[in-house]
Amino acid sequence: MQKRWTLKKYQPNKEQQLQAALKIHPLLCRLLVQRGITKFEEARHFFRPSLEDLHDPWAMKDMDKAISRLEEAFFRHEKILIYGDYDVDGTTAVATVYGFLKGIYDNIEFYIPHRYREGYGVSYQGIDYAKDNDFSLVIALDCGIKSIAHIAYAREAGIDFIICDHHLPDAELPDAVAILNPKQADCPYPYKELSGCGIGFKLISALAQKKGVPMQDVYCYLDLVATSIAADIVPMTGENRILAYHGVKQVNETPSAGIRALIQLSNLKEKLTTSNLVFVIAPRVNAAGRMDDARKAVNLFIEKDFDKAYAFAEMLHGDNLERKGIDMNITQEAVSIIQNDIALHTRKSTVLFQPHWHKGVVGIVASRLIDKYYYRPTIILTQSNDKVAGSARSVSGFNVYEAIHQCKDLLENYGGHFYAAGMTLKPENVAAFQQRFEDVVAATIHPDMLIPEIVIDTEINLSDLTPSFYNIMRQFEPLGPENLRPVFLARNLTDTGYSKIVKEEHLKLSVKQSNSTAFSGIGFFMADKFDIVTSKKPFDMVFTLEENEWNGNISLQLKAIDILPSR
Structure with missing residues (x-):
């Protein structure tokens, strides 16, 4: 699946002021400024959260x-x-x-x-x-x-x-x-x-x-x-x-x-x-x-x-094991339906209905289809008594609730927000709803929204990735929305000759950059990038940084997100 890379904007003046106060690596200051932390006192609260600072x-x-x-x-x-x-x-x-x-x-x-x-x-x-x-x-x-x-x-x-x-x-x-x-x-x-x-x-x-x-x-x-x-x-x-x-x-x-x-x-x-x-x-x-x-x-x-x-x-x-099995089976069924219907290949949305699908996992299946197979607004519907019920999930930037709202005359009930929603409708309205939702999405979605976006915090040199850098970055935990795991971009990497495919679908990396030491890395489900890595030509990689422990030894490892040939 093609992805688009978006580099966050930098604020050099604020970064320099914070670096002067904190005396830590400038790129760590960049990451902090991107998270709204521009002063020493804000950084202190960020790195040392105190229960005394909870509001009354x-x-x-x-x-x-x-x-x-x-x-x-x-x-x-x-x-x-x-x-x-x-x-x-x-x-x-x-x-x-x-x-x-x-x-x-x-x-x-x-x-x-x-x-x-x-x-x-x-x-x-x-x-x-x-x-x-x-x-x-x-x-x-x-x-x-x-x-x-x-x-x-x-x-x-x-x-x-x-x-x-x-x-x-x-x-x-x-x-x-x-x-x-x-x-x-x-x-x-x-x-x-x-x-x-x-x-x-x-x-x-x-x-x-x-x-x-x-x-x-x-x-x-x-x-x-x-x-x-x-x-x-x-x-x-x-x-x-x-x-x-x-x-x-x-x-x-x-x-x-x-x-x-x-x-x-x-x-x-x-x-x-x-x-x-x-x-x-x-x-x-x-x-x-x-x-x-x-x-x-x-x-x-x-x-x-x-x-x-x-x-x-x-x-x-036990419930979760059962859920995973049902979720996997429905996902495979859904992918098969799309693959076997040429008309569905070019659509801007996915709306699938099978009366036997389990109502408890339709939202998960919708998310999985978007993440792994077809990156477009997705609705999975199933039969619930005499009604059809479903869950919708969206792609970055597209308001799926508003799109569903424009189909309200075909629905019994609906609710939700920008990226996720639910609805019920009569079985006889399913076909009309599938077409109306597709028409609305096709008319309103920007083409870029149909390409998954990777938001990158900063470019970085592999030589910057030291244990002390990582030890401070680890203190960004707990991670979550508005404080996500930092995503890095390194350009002009080359293979050391030891990269390989493991278990037929994963990419085990060994890379360097100009005169840097070699770094190991892993790209899950990225075996298709093997030819780019081993082409003897430079490539760019988006990744996160993590620790890897093997036989009692701890080292830094690059967790690849995407790889493209260098321009």
């Missing part, structure tokens, strides 16, 4: 109302229901708030809606459960900000809601006793990008202050907060960076029984990073809701006994 939870709009309503419930011994979404952010949020409240109050339960029977967010079924079981207060986590009708229905049943949500509010808000969401236009809270679990963490922080509970009883949930931040792809800036930094530290030093069980089952031996949380821990947690019931994920997180937690972790591990 009471600065969040309605926090006083939320705590007041909770204390009223404690005094009256009301039944409280902790309600959350079925993904990683929702289940970690429920486990965090439930776990803390359970330590100071007994009359409490949790509720996770079933993905297929109830769908996303606050459900009427969930409210009926609260009504039938005499719950008078519900704390909704990672959902609720758009549930106007549902909250009104709960009000009529005498049930109050405290909403802790981080999704963008509409102009009209639900009639809840308190809404904790920094994205409200009139909320003065300084940091707007918390995860749903992060907002739950703020709620228990304020409650701990109010009741004189030691903050350590709140900080013990930081491993769950860090997992939510990593998995929900929120910006790794400000408070999120502080929470994730200390949460990842806890994951490595004193993880909860549930996290420890997942680490053990995953055979992770190295020190964990946010990348491990995203690609190893999160899929197992998400698999519970995708394949079955996400309640087991909460049970895993709140379980104190390791052996019992391990049993829950095994269930999640």
Whole structure:
């Protein structure tokens, strides 16, 4: 798949000023400036995140109302229901708030809606459960900000809601006793990008202050907060960076029984990073809701006994293995459909429908098709009872939600955001929807958007890549949106004669640049670049830098992203 390389702009004056203050490699200063860090004090906060720099939870709009309503419930011994979404952010949020409240109050339960029977967010079924079981207060986590009708229905049943949500509010808000969401236009809270679990963490922080509970009883949930931040792809800036930094530290030093069980089952031996949380821990947690019931994920997180937690972790591990098999089969089916239909080859979008595909993995399949096969806006549809349901994923720069909005007359329901969305429609409208969506995409997408973009932080010489350079760069962790792993471009590389193809599809590299020492590298699924590397002509390479350990020896290794002949 052809890719386009985009080099970020440099700001030499700011880089020089920062370099004068920090006395570190100029290119490290360039990376910091690109991340919005231009002063010594900002760099200090970046490299040494402190829990003391967290904002006062009471600065969040309605926090006083939320705590007041909770204390009223404690005094009256009301039944409280902790309600959350079925993904990683929702289940970690429920486990965090439930776990803390359970330590100071007994009359409490949790509720996770079933993905297929109830769908996303606050459900009427969930409210009926609260009504039938005499719950008078519900704390909704990672959902609720758009549930106007549902909250009104709960009000009529005498049930109050405290909403802790981080999704963008509409102009009209639900009639809840308190809404904790920094994205409200009139909320003065300084940091707007918390995860749903992060907002739950703020709620228990304020409650701990109010009741004189030691903050350590709140900080013990930081491993769950860090997992939510990593998995929900929120910006790794400000408070999120502080929470994730200390949460990842806890994951490595004193993880909860549930996290420890997942680490053990995953055979992770190295020190964990946010990348491990995203690609190893999160899929197992998400698999519970995708394949079955996400309640087991909460049970895993709140379980104190390791052996019992391990049993829950095994269930999640099994769900994930099943998910991977189904996901792989559907992806192969989807690729086969496109390959065998010439009309689909030249389309600007992919919209595929098979009634037997598993609803829990259609979003993953859409992402996989874009990443590995056909880089274009993609929708995967399946049959769900008498309706067709699907997930959409987009490519960089293209608003897939707006494209779907232009097909709204063919849809029963839809929702989402710029890069991902979901929809339901009648089976008889599928063909018309496929054509309309294609027409909209073809008319509005820029041709460049159909070529994957690699955003490069800076050009670099291999001679700059020293252990001391890497040791400082490693302190950029935790990594995530707005603080991604640095991507480098090295020009005019040559093969040392030792590069080779391994396992038929990967490229094992040995390269140098003018008079530099040789560097080893790996290019996964890049065997097709072997001829460029071994042509005896210079080539350019985009890569990230990592450590490689082999037989007890640790060395720097280039992880190739793309390779082109030098111009």
